Amino acid sequence: xxxxxxxxxxxxxxxxxxxxxxxxxxxxxxxxxxxxxxxxxxxxxxxxxxxxxxxxxxxxxxxxxxxxxxxxxxxxxxxxxxxxxxxxxxxxxxxxxxxxxxxxxxxxxxxxxxxxxxxxxxxxxxxxxxxxxxxxxxxxxxxxxxxxxxxxxxxxxxxxxxxxxxxxxxxxxxxxxxxxxxxxxxxxxxxxxxxxxxxxxxxxxxxxxxxxxxxxxxxxxxxxxxxxxxxxxxxxxxxxxxxxxxxxxxxxxxxxxxxxxxxxxxxxxxxxxxxxxxxxxxxxxxxxxxxxxxxxxxxxxxxxxxxxxxxxxxxxxxxxxxxxxxxxxxxxxxxxxxxxxxxxxxxxx
Numbered sequence: 001x002x003x004x005x006x007x008x009x010x011x012x013x014x015x016x017x018x019x020x021x022x023x024x025x026x027x028x029x030x031x032x033x034x035x036x037x038x039x040x041x042x043x044x045x046x047x048x049x050x051x052x053x054x055x056x057x058x059x060x061x062x063x064x065x066x067x068x069x070x071x072x073x074x075x076x077x078x079x080x081x082x083x084x085x086x087x088x089x090x091x092x093x094x095x096x097x098x099x100x101x102x103x104x105x106x107x108x109x110x111x112x113x114x115x116x117x118x119x120x121x122x123x124x125x126x127x128x129x130x131x132x133x134x135x136x137x138x139x140x141x142x143x144x145x146x147x148x149x150x151x152x153x154x155x156x157x158x159x160x161x162x163x164x165x166x167x168x169x170x171x172x173x174x175x176x177x178x179x180x181x182x183x184x185x186x187x188x189x190x191x192x193x194x195x196x197x198x199x200x201x202x203x204x205x206x207x208x209x210x211x212x213x214x215x216x217x218x219x220x221x222x223x224x225x226x227x228x229x230x231x232x233x234x235x236x237x238x239x240x241x242x243x244x245x246x247x248x249x250x251x252x253x254x255x256x257x258x259x260x261x262x263x264x265x266x267x268x269x270x271x272x273x274x275x276x277x278x279x280x281x282x283x284x285x286x287x288x289x290x291x292x293x294x295x296x297x298x299x300x301x302x303x304x305x306x307x308x309x310x311x312x313x314x315x316x317x318x319x320x321x322x323x324x325x326x327x328x329x330x331x332x333x334x335x336x337x338x339x340x341x342x343x344x345x346x347x348x349x
Contacts, residue, residue, distance in 0.1 A: 048290075053082055053100050060321075061232060067319045073290060084100060088182040092111065108275070109271055111258065127294055130276060132274060133272070135183065136230075140240065141241065141242050143226075153245065157196065172226070174202055182258070212235055232305045246270065296337075
């Protein structure tokens with residue numbers, strides 16, 4: 001009993017300290033969690049009551065851009081989204097029908113005729129320019145050094161033996177776009193316009209990844225290859241290439257080249273290619289805030305090339321590259337958003 005009485009003051013003191021500590025901890029926790037709760041409460045309700053539908057074209061810049069936009073709409077606007085794999089021409093039709101809401105990266109000159117037809121229906125809208133793309137027919141620099149007379153695309157028939165198709169050795173092989181891409185139509189028409197049908201096969205890889213793998217493999221083995229490609233892309237940035245000369249650019253000829261039913265294709269140089277975002281018109285009316293954000297998306301070509309180089313060097317997936325861009329280039333994407341949305345996105349990073 002004496003031990004109990006003698007320890008009671010110490011026990012009471014300990015209990016007081018414990019209660020005080022608990023109170024301080026609770027108060028600290030409340031202060032610490034308050035900003036998090038406030039931030040969660042400030043996340044807006046999405047303008048749509050369903051997931052947004054992005055078109056997933058299978059090339060690197062588009063796949064990265066889609067993931068950048070998906071991260072922003074999720075954390076900045078509280079919207080769910082999904083990606084529907086597609087190709088350029090199919091995506092245009094899907095956008096017009098409303099099966100897709102957003103085509104993040106549409107190359108105008110490659111789709112000029114189909115785009116004009118879709119736009120005329122009033123069911124699709126062009127809302128913002130992302131960057132200025134470039135297209136060309138290329139040979140490696142080592143091929144140009146081996147074949148100094150090969151300067152123009154029109155010179156190719158004389159050199160078909162230097163580009164022999166392993167599956168059809170009586171012809172050379174020209175690597176065009178994967179089936180279903182809009183550039184496949186242009187290259188097919190150029191192939192006819194330049195009179196290559198008798199001397200070259202028009203080889204269409206199954207996917208963009210297959211196309212890239214075939215070209216990289218041939219380049220690493222120092223094989224002669226002639227092919228179409230576009231930039232900004234990791235491949236063009238990584239390889240030492242030479243453009244084949246084309247006749248001067250002619251807008252009328254270019255318009256026909258984009259038409260699958262072009263009756264009289266004539267060769268012309270690729271112009272600089274405006275790359276823009278297109279949306280379904282009904283979607284833009286249902287989600288005006290999201291549409292306003294998408295309309296401001298613009299990436300300097302230098303930054304785009306840096307992102308493509310990061311993807312190539314690190315063998316990074318589109319989501320990983322998107323996060324790299326969002327963390328590395330806040331000065332770029334913050335210009336697309338209202339301040340409160342920018343803060344939510346930064347907090348999510």
